[in-house]
Amino acid sequence: MPIWEILALFVKGFVIANLIMVVFALMTWVERRLLSFFQYRLGPNRVGPFGLLQPIADLLKLINKENFKPNAVSAVLHLAAPIATLFFALAVFAVIPFGNEDWNLFGWVTPSSMAADLDVGVLFAIAMSGLGGYGVIVGGWASNSKYALLGALRACAQLISYEITLTLAMMPVLLMTGTLSMSKIAEGHLDWSIGGWHPWFIVWAPLGFVLFLIAALAEANRAPFDHSEAEQELVGGFHTEYGGLRYAAFANAEYLHLLAICAIGVTFFLGGTSIPGLPDANAWLDLLSFTVKMAFFVFVFIWIRATVPRLRYDRLMRMGWKALLPLATAQFLITALIASQGWGRA
Amino acid sequence: MSNNFTGVFRGTKNTGVGLATTLRAFLGRNITEQYPEYKHPVMPRFRGRHKLHRHANGLEKCVGCSLCAAACPADCIRVVAAENTDDNRVSAGERFAQVYEINMSRCIFCGYCEMACPFDAITLGNDWELADLNRDQMIYTKNMLLADPPTKDNYGMNRRAVTRPEPDLDSSLPVWLEETVSRERAERSSTDLAPTKRQGRGK
Structure with missing residues (x-):
């Protein structure tokens, strides 16, 4: 690999990472505004037009706060945990196909809006997403505080029980596309048709989509599965002992996690960048389509947060193991039948 | 299962x-009500910031009797009375309130002062944006209470510019007071009983 290819990869990664960071900043605003609308309120609308500069005000506040570190914490891990969480959450975006256009740079063909088109992109994404949970666990443990430890324990248990459902809910799509490359999965629905149409995989595996949605909530530590934070019981859960920018890193990672899961969901179940009835859209329309689908996901997540209260912890586990897992298995078997018989293969 | x-x-x-x-x-x-831009209207009998009132001729209604201070459960009113003189006639009665202060940080807006006042000199108005940055500024003096409530900036903070001029004390007296006043003046053997312009209160 020549040096300029590596350089180009760096540039692409840099651009994507920074764009995602901007989206994160907007996400904090979007979430607060949308939550307010769900509660007959207006939300932050004072800083800048429509309150759009609120994230900057928040950031300034967090920067000004003391970089607090309690005496009894494990100093290295306490610092490493938020950084690691942030890193892993951001790493997922390396394999997300925001578009499907290829650029031909001096004979070197590279996907335009995807940092790295790995052959095992799905594996990479799931692994990075799962590793993000370790930042939470390590942070909670390193804090040397009961509340933080309880939060970390919960994150741990939740990770194990919901990661399985998440992956199993994604399996139907993998069965039908027969690949682990994210860009191929995004176009995979073109290989299957019902009566001449190429529906997204949400039509082929609707139950899988719903289960993915639920498991994604747990994976991203979102309400109603935010037991590792659980302000009412655990103060702040795993980030009780964090403040200022270290806390900001955790918050950042949480939103990036959410966005990453949304992006994976769009790629898997909503046909990636494809627009129905418009097979040859240009790169910008592709990006817009992807963004709109992600926005839909985000809206649903916020909608659910505004609606569903936190489950009791034992019920959460029971739901994960006794309800979601069997249902995901059922969907897996049904899709396995379809895929093995080749019904609907175009 | x-x-x-x-x-x-x-x-x-x-x-x-x-x-x-x-x-x-x-x-x-x-x-949501956008507060500094939109202020929720209060009910007509809402008890807010106090107002001291004047007669139509400009004399203060308050005669410095301190009944309001006596009635005040929060003990936030301070009245120091002084005698009216011909040279310095402030109120319509014998005496006037030389000092009239209400400590707004103690006031509980119960309205007892209003009820205690025999001359309706003090009433509770509808202004409720009383927040300030300084405890000293929470003590409202007589001039502040006599003046119209100050305008507020966008954040509801007071712009304290109570520059209302002192009333013209030579102006006319209400009809119902003229007799009292002229008697008082006579008792003080004033040589110059200037005829006062009659300007009734209408009722």
Whole structure:
């Protein structure tokens, strides 16, 4: 690999990472505004037009706060945990196909809006997403505080029980596309048709989509599965002992996690960048389509947060193991039948 | 197992109902009032910042009797009375309030002062934006209470510029007071009983 290819990869990664960071900043605003609308309120609308500069005000506040570190914490891990969480959450975006256009740079063909088109992109994404949970666990443990430890324990248990459902809910799509490359999965629905149409995989595996949605909530530590934070019981859960920018890193990672899961969901179940009835859209329309689908996901997540209260912890586990897992298995078997018989293969 | 799956269906149904409820809220009108721009109107009898009143001729209604201070359960009113003189006639009675202070940080806005006042000199108005940055500024002096409530900036903070000029004390007296005043003046053997312009209160 020549040096300029590596350089180009760096540039692409840099651009994507920074764009995602901007989206994160907007996400904090979007979430607060949308939550307010769900509660007959207006939300932050004072800083800048429509309150759009609120994230900057928040950031300034967090920067000004003391970089607090309690005496009894494990100093290295306490610092490493938020950084690691942030890193892993951001790493997922390396394999997300925001578009499907290829650029031909001096004979070197590279996907335009995807940092790295790995052959095992799905594996990479799931692994990075799962590793993000370790930042939470390590942070909670390193804090040397009961509340933080309880939060970390919960994150741990939740990770194990919901990661399985998440992956199993994604399996139907993998069965039908027969690949682990994210860009191929995004176009995979073109290989299957019902009566001449190429529906997204949400039509082929609707139950899988719903289960993915639920498991994604747990994976991203979102309400109603935010037991590792659980302000009412655990103060702040795993980030009780964090403040200022270290806390900001955790918050950042949480939103990036959410966005990453949304992006994976769009790629898997909503046909990636494809627009129905418009097979040859240009790169910008592709990006817009992807963004709109992600926005839909985000809206649903916020909608659910505004609606569903936190489950009791034992019920959460029971739901994960006794309800979601069997249902995901059922969907897996049904899709396995379809895929093995080749019904609907175009 | 079956128990489990009825739970799944029940949970799905209940969650759906909840989602519909929140979506209705999302589509409905919000009820937030944008405070500094929009100030929620108070009820007519709302008890807010006090006002001291004057007669139509400019003399103060307050005669410095301190009944309001006596009635005040929060002990936030301070009145120091002084005698009216011909040279310096401030109120319509014998005496006037030389000092009239209300400590707004102690006042509980019960309205007892209003009820105690025999001359309706003090009433509780409708102004409620009384926040300030300094405890000293919470002590409202007579001039402040006599003046119109100050205008507020966008953040509800007072712009203290009570520059209302002292009333013209030579102006006319109300009809119902003229007799008293002229008697007082006579008792003080004033040589110059200037005829006062009659300007009745109308009622």
